[in-house]
Amino acid sequence: MPLESNARIAKALAERGYNAEREAVTLLAGATDPAAAVAAAVDCAPDDALRITADHVREAIADTDESAASPDEPGQSPVETEGSGDTGAGGTKAVSGAATTDAIDSTTADSAIADSTTAGSPPADSGTANASSADGDRARGSDLRELEVGNDMTGRSTGTGEYTDFVTTFRDRYERLSKILRGRVNHRPAEAIADMPGGSDAAMIGLVNDVRSTKSGHWLIELEDTTGTFPALVMKDKGLADVVDEILMDECVAVEGTLADDAGILFADSLHFPDVPRTHRPGGADRHVQAALISDVHVGSDEFMADAWHSFTDWLHTPEADPVEYLLLAGDMVEGVGVYPDQDEELEIVDIYEQYEAFAEHLKEVPADTEVVMIPGNHDAVRLAEPQPGFNDEIREILDVHDAQIVSNPATVSVEGVEVLMYHGVSLDEVIAELPEEKASYDEPHKAMYQLLKKRHVAPQFGGHTRVAPEERDYLVIEDVPDVFHTGHVHKLGWGKYHNVLSVNSGCWQAQTDFQKSVNIDPDAGYAPILDLDTLDMTVRKFS
Numbered sequence: 001m002p003l004e005s006n007a008r009i010a011k012a013l014a015e016r017g018y019n020a021e022r023e024a025v026t027l028l029a030g031a032t033d034p035a036a037a038v039a040a041a042v043d044c045a046p047d048d049a050l051r052i053t054a055d056h057v058r059e060a061i062a063d064t065d066e067s068a069a070s071p072d073e074p075g076q077s078p079v080e081t082e083g084s085g086d087t088g089a090g091g092t093k094a095v096s097g098a099a100t101t102d103a104i105d106s107t108t109a110d111s112a113i114a115d116s117t118t119a120g121s122p123p124a125d126s127g128t129a130n131a132s133s134a135d136g137d138r139a140r141g142s143d144l145r146e147l148e149v150g151n152d153m154t155g156r157s158t159g160t161g162e163y164t165d166f167v168t169t170f171r172d173r174y175e176r177l178s179k180i181l182r183g184r185v186n187h188r189p190a191e192a193i194a195d196m197p198g199g200s201d202a203a204m205i206g207l208v209n210d211v212r213s214t215k216s217g218h219w220l221i222e223l224e225d226t227t228g229t230f231p232a233l234v235m236k237d238k239g240l241a242d243v244v245d246e247i248l249m250d251e252c253v254a255v256e257g258t259l260a261d262d263a264g265i266l267f268a269d270s271l272h273f274p275d276v277p278r279t280h281r282p283g284g285a286d287r288h289v290q291a292a293l294i295s296d297v298h299v300g301s302d303e304f305m306a307d308a309w310h311s312f313t314d315w316l317h318t319p320e321a322d323p324v325e326y327l328l329l330a331g332d333m334v335e336g337v338g339v340y341p342d343q344d345e346e347l348e349i350v351d352i353y354e355q356y357e358a359f360a361e362h363l364k365e366v367p368a369d370t371e372v373v374m375i376p377g378n379h380d381a382v383r384l385a386e387p388q389p390g391f392n393d394e395i396r397e398i399l400d401v402h403d404a405q406i407v408s409n410p411a412t413v414s415v416e417g418v419e420v421l422m423y424h425g426v427s428l429d430e431v432i433a434e435l436p437e438e439k440a441s442y443d444e445p446h447k448a449m450y451q452l453l454k455k456r457h458v459a460p461q462f463g464g465h466t467r468v469a470p471e472e473r474d475y476l477v478i479e480d481v482p483d484v485f486h487t488g489h490v491h492k493l494g495w496g497k498y499h500n501v502l503s504v505n506s507g508c509w510q511a512q513t514d515f516q517k518s519v520n521i522d523p524d525a526g527y528a529p530i531l532d533l534d535t536l537d538m539t540v541r542k543f544s
Contacts, residue, residue: 007314007365012038013052014364018045019401020052022367025317027057037061051368144287145325147371149405150412151475154390158472165470170207170250170462173474174225177252177456178205180274185254190228198261204230205254211247219244221268223255232257232266243271245436246451251460274456276499282483285416285533290323292316293529295330295424295488296508298379299362300355302348303511304335306362308526308544313365315543324530326415327370330488330506331377331424333359333399339379346513352381356398363401372404373413377424377489385469386410386426386459387476410458410476418533421482425489425505427452427459427466432490434461442521445505446494449485453478453498483536491516493524495538502536504529 009028012035013020020028024041031037040060041052049056159165181187185203193202206223213219219234221244232255234240247253254272259265298304315321334355335347349355366372376382381395388409391399396406407413410423431448432440440448452458456478459466468476485503493507507524516523526544531537 006317007310009034009038010313010317010365010367011310011361013042014361016042018042018050018052019364019366019368021054021369022317022322023054024052024057025367027054027061029317031057031061144289144416145371146414146416147326147373147405148414149373149407150414152390152407152411153387153471153473153475154406154408156471157389157469159470161470165472168472169468169470169474171226172472173457173477174207174252176474176477176479177274178225180456181205181252181254181272184272185256187254190223190225190230192227193230193259193266194228194263196259196263198259198263200259200263201257202259202266203254203256204232204266205252206230207252208247208249211244211249221247221253221255223253230266231264232268234268234271238268240268240271246273246439246454247271248431248434248455248461250462251455251457273454275454276456276481276501278499280481280500282500282502282536283417283419284536285418287416287534288323289325289416289533291326291328291415291420291531291533292324293328293330293484293486293504293506293531294509295486295506296332296377296491296510297329297359297362298332298335298508298510299359300347300349300352301335301510301513302346303513304348305509305511305526305544309362309509310365311543312526312528312541313362315541316367316370323532325369325371326533327366327372328413328415328420328422328486329372329374330422330486331375331409332379332488332508333374333377334379334381335510336379336381340515343515346515353394353398356381356395360399360401363399363404366402368402370402372402373411373422374399374404374406375409375411375422375424377409378426382409383469385467387469387471388424408475412480412482416533418484418536419480419482420484420486421458421478422486423452423458425449425487427461428487428490428505430459430461430464430466433465442490442492444494445487445490445492446496446498446503449487449503449505450496450498453485453501453503484531491521491523491525493527493529493540495529495540502531502538504531504538 006025006029009025028034028037037060041057044056044060045052187203187205193204196202204223206225209224209229210222217236221232222229234244255268256270257266257268316324337352349358376388378384382388390406390408413420413422428448431451432442440451458476459468462468482501485501487505491508492505495504506529507527511525512523526542528541530539530541
């Protein structure tokens with residue numbers, strides 16, 4: 001089979017157990033006989049090598065061309081090869097990313113994906129570049145890279161499932177989120193408010209213990225702190241209905257108002273979420289460097305889009321993708337087993353370990369000098385309860401490609417001065433189910449993400465569809481404001497900025513399954529958001 005594209009070169013090497021540098025793949029694609037060059041490069045590599053380097057390929061090509069020289073022309077120099085012209089991801093599309101203003105009604109995927117390149121974006125048809133001419137000028141800054149992971153709870157789980165563990169988790173949640181709110185209200189504990197005289201001004205910070213409508217159309221909110229509970233009444237004529245609509249159980253809020261004459265209830269004048277300050281100013285890299293944000297690959301599914309993946313990895317080997325030095329994977333690398341009813345009928349690979357082995361082979365197609373960070377999702381072989389620790393040693397050994405960093409869900413990743421919060425996104429289902437459609441929907445998943453930023457917690461509601469594991473520390477609190485919030489899970493593409501935080505839900509690499517049809521999920525598949533880490537501008541490329 002001819003090796004006519006960079007992706008096929010990378011795949012051929014992966015089948016032999018190797019990944020490769022971008023330059024190495026480009027050189028092989030441009031060789032006189034790519035198939036022979038691949039075989040020769042593998043022979044030239046040391047026995048303990050895991051990746052093919054450009055030096056291995058140059059040595060192999062030189063040996064191959066020398067042996068191919070005509071006997072009656074002993075002085076002939078090796079053939080000078082051209083870079084492969086067929087390195088593009090045919091049919092890719094590029095669009096301008098999120099609006100630079102602080103707008104909640106940001107562009108959605110359906111209306112924003114354009115067939116042509118928008119102003120300021122690089123050409124989408126990457127196949128016309130002369131790859132070899134750029135190889136000598138490559139400036140992939142491996143010595144300039146800075147990547148640190150925070151909030152990783154892998155190996156730090158302390159919960160045993162006892163009642164006291166849950167108390168500890170919620171106490172930690174309250175303490176950390178209430179600190180954010182204390183600068184905005186003159187907070188008093190519940191027991192102190194209960195002792196205040198009627199008619200006094202008061203403010204309380206607490207977790208939402210209950211929220212319900214009264215017969216008169218008002219709303220009664222019961223707040224709980226570490227000293228007790230106290231009720232707050234939101235009158236329907238106070239203009240707070242829009243805020244009450246956004247309240248979820250167990251989240252932390254602050255209420256300001258006036259105590260009733262009998263001091264038994266607090267009449268609310270205002271409600272406050274922990275929220276992201278409007279003054280937040282994101283960081284940025286000191287050089288032009290990019291990160292690809294993807295999720296929900298679902299290798300092992302009948303509907304895994306292998307051709308789209310090959311197009312994506314093919315493009316990553318082109319000069320146009322040279323700035324893409326980071327790949328951030330937000331969960332669901334594989335389809336998993338037993339995740340939903342009758343899933344076995346939709347599996348191409350029925351063994352979970354074989355699914356990860358297949359995913360590792362696909363990951364080898366990504367340029368070997370790419371920094372990879374991945375978190376698990378609900379289809380992966382880890383506990384379903386969040387926070388989810390990174391994979392066990394057996395799966396980590398299978399995924400030992402690119403020296404990938406495998407961390408917990410959620411986790412924070414500092415990439416050259418840009419703080420990225422990675423969360424798979426299971427709680428988005430709950431947010432979308434609980435809140436009005438104009439505030440959270442599957443068609444605009446980034447708006448549901450705005451709600452999590454507003455609540456400063458990735459899974460605020462306990463006891464619903466989102467399973468939460470009790471830990472000494474609530475790892476789901478968004479204590480530090482991120483610059484980028486990256487999720488997946490819902491298989492929908494959406495992005496926008498909320499208080500200068502870029503929120504991206506990156507779609508998936510799985511076509512619609514029968515199960516998805518039954519629950520009315522129409523996936524956005526084969527997309528790769530490409531983030532400029534120096535400007536936080538974003539381009540979305542389509543590879544399907």
